[in-house]
Amino acid sequence: MIWRPRADQLATAVTHPHSRWRPAVAAVPRHVFIPQWWTREEHGWSLHDGPADPDHWLDAAYADRSLITAVAGHHADGADPDHHPTGRPTSSATLPSLLIQVYRHARIGPHDSVLDVGTGSGYGTALLAQRLGDARVTSIDVDKYLVEAARERLSSLGRYPLIEVADATDAIPGVHDRIIATVGMPHIPASWLRALRPGGRLVTTLADTSLIITATKQGDGSAVGKVEWDRAGFMAARSGRDYPADATDQLAAAWTTHGDVKISPYPVVDVEQAWDLSSMVALTIPGVEHGYRVEHGRRIAVMAHPDGSWARASSTGPQPASVHQGGPRRLWDQLDAIRAQWLTTGELPVRGARVRIEPTGRTVLTRSGWHTVVKP
Template identity: 35%
Template sequence: MPPDDLNITAAKLRQQLAAQLAAGDSLRSPQWRTAVEDVPRHEFLRQFYTENLGPGVTSWTPISSELVGAAEWLTIAYSDQTLVTQFDGRPLDWNDPNPVSNANPTSSSTLPSLVVRMLEDLDVHDDMTVLELGTGTGYSTALLCHRLGDKNVTSIETDRDVADRARIALASCGYYPRLLTEDGRHGYAGPSPYDRTIATYGVRSVPAAWVKQTRPGGLIVTTLRGWMRSLGLVRLTVDGDGRAEGPFIAADPSFMIARQQAAPANMGMIPAPDDGKTRETTLGREALSMPDSGFVAQVVMPNARHFTMRDDSGIESTYVLDAENDSFAVLTQQGDDTWTVRQGGPSALWDDLEEAISLWHAADSPPPTGFGVSVTPDDQRVWLGSPDGPSWTLPK
C-alpha cells in the first residue's frame, strides 16, 4: 500500500475507532476524542500477536503488514482489542515469526476502550503533570502527550527492550516525554508531586511512592489485582501524609500484574488426606470463580490460588492454597448442593470467606463498584459500602 493511501486509510480507521469508543461511553470528552483521532496507533504496533479464541491450548498468531497485508494489519491495529507484543519477558524474533502457544503475555497494547476510559477517569486539565507507570508500546503515553504536552508526561517501563521500542515509536510520532526504565512501583520523584498518577498494570496494593509523589487533592487511577484474579480499577484521591482513598470504578480490567509481584511458581504443598479438620459448607467451588463472589474471595484470600484435581480414588476436589503461610482449604462435593471443606494451617481460609460472603449478602451483594480502598502509611484496606464498613487488609 503506498504511504499516502496507508495514511488516509489509517486516519479513517482512527475516526471509526473514536466513534466506536464514544458510542460505548469510553470516550466522553472532545479533547480525548481528538487525541484518539490524531495519534497513529499503528505506529506503536508494527508487529504484534492476536489471540486465537477457541477450545484447547491458548495460542497467538503473528500479525504485521508483511504477513497479512497492509489493509488487514491496519484494521486489526485499530480494533478495540488487546494486542500482544511480548511473551515471557523475551524479545520476539520477527525475522521468522511463528504462532505462539504455552506462553505468558508480558507486554501488550491494551484494548483502546479501557485505555481511554482510564484517561477519562483521570480527569486531567490543561497543563497538569502525569506520572504513567507501564509505558508498554507507548500508545497511551502518546495520548497523554497529545493532551497535555510532552513536558508534562513522565512514563516508566520496567523492561528495557519494551522501553526502547516505545521510545522509537513515540519519537516517530513527534512525542518526547520523560521516559525511564526501572521498577515503576518506586515511581519517580524528580518533578513530583504530580497532579495525576496512572498505572497500566495491576498491583497487589498501592505503592507508597505513588501516594507520596501525587499532590494532595490529586488522583491515582490503577488496577488492583491478586494471584487468583483482578479486583478492579480504583480511583483514589490523595489527601496528604501518605493517605489516599476512593472507590472501585470498574470490575476486572484486563491488565497484567507487575512482574515483580507475579505469583510464585510453586503454588504450595498439597495437604495430606488426613490433614486439617472437615465440616460441611454451604459454599461450593463456584464461589471462587463467579464474577462478584470471586472478587470477595480474592479480597479475603490475597495470597491464595486454587485448582481442581482428582485423587487416586477418582474423587474430585478443589484445593485452595495460601502460598505465604501454607494454609489450605479442600472442597469436595457430596451431592447436588452439598459440599464439605477440609481446612488447616495458620488461617482458616474457608471460615474467613464464609464470613465475608455473609457480610456481602447482608449488604445486598453489591458488584465490585460497591467497594473501595483506603490507604494509610500503616496499611491498606478494601472496604464494603463505606470506609467505616467491613474491611479486609491488602498485602504489602
C-alpha cells in the first residue's frame, strides 16, 4: 500500500516546514492504527472497513480529522457491519493537528521522558516514540483492548514504548518530565504531581471544556501555570468500558416538559458552539448536558443535569427567550448569570486564568477577581 506520499501531505498540512514534529508525522503510517472506524448516521453508528476499501481507507486515515474507533465500549475492530451501536464515542484516533497542538504546549525537549495519557488508537504514542525513542515514552489507557491493540500495531512498525493499562484518575506508572493528556480530565489527580519531576510540565484539558491547562511542578510539590488562550477538546476520561449514567434521559424529557416559566433577557444560544461560554458552564455546573435544534425558524436549546434539573429555552431570531425549567436548580438562570458577566466585562475570565494545582490535586483558577476550584 502506497502511504508515504499521503503521510507527507498530512505532515505538510499539520506542521510548519521547520517543525520538529514534521518528520514524525511523515514517517508514521496512520492507517495502521485505524483499520476500522465508526461514523454517525441517522440510524446509528455505521462501520467502515479500511482493508475492504483501500482508497477510502487512505483518504480517511491521512485527512486531518478524528476517526471514532469505539462507541459505548463497542470497538470498531472486528465489529459486525450490521451492528449499529448507540451511545457516546468512547475512543478515537485524534486528528493529527490537535495532537501536534498539544505536544507544542508541552514544550518537549529531545531528552524528555513523556507520559501519554490516553493511548487510544496508539497513533499519538507512535508520533512520540518516533521523535523521542521508545525508552522515553510511556502510554496508558483504561481500556485493555486498546492497550493490547496499540502494542501490536506499534510492534509491527518496530516500535516498543511502554504501554500499560491504567486509570488516569488513579495511580499512574513511573516518573516523567512531561505528562500529556489527550482525554479531558474531570480534575487533575494528585498522582500526576507525584509522577512529575520537579520542573516537569503537564498539559491537559478539563472534561467538557475547551480549556487547555499547562503547569510546571514546583519544589513544594504543587504546580503552577495557566489556562492557555488556545482551545482544544477531547473525550472525557473514563474509568470503565463506557461512561457512567448521565443526564441523557433528563435531556430527552426537557424538549417537551413544562415547568416554571420566565422570559430571559437574552436570546437562545447554542451553548456547545460558544466555547468560552460552554467552558464556564461546565466549571459552574459540572455534568450539565446540552441540546439545540431549529424548528420552523424557532431556535430551541435544552439543558439537563443528572440531579434532575432541566431547562428549555426558545426564541425567534434575536428575541428574548421563553424559558421553562425545573428540578432542584434553575439551569437557565445560571446560564444567564454567566452571560451577564460576559456582557458586563467584555469577556469571560476563564481563558488566560492563572492555575495553581496543590499536591492534593485541588486546582484553583483565578483571574481579575474571579476564581473557581476544581476539586479532586
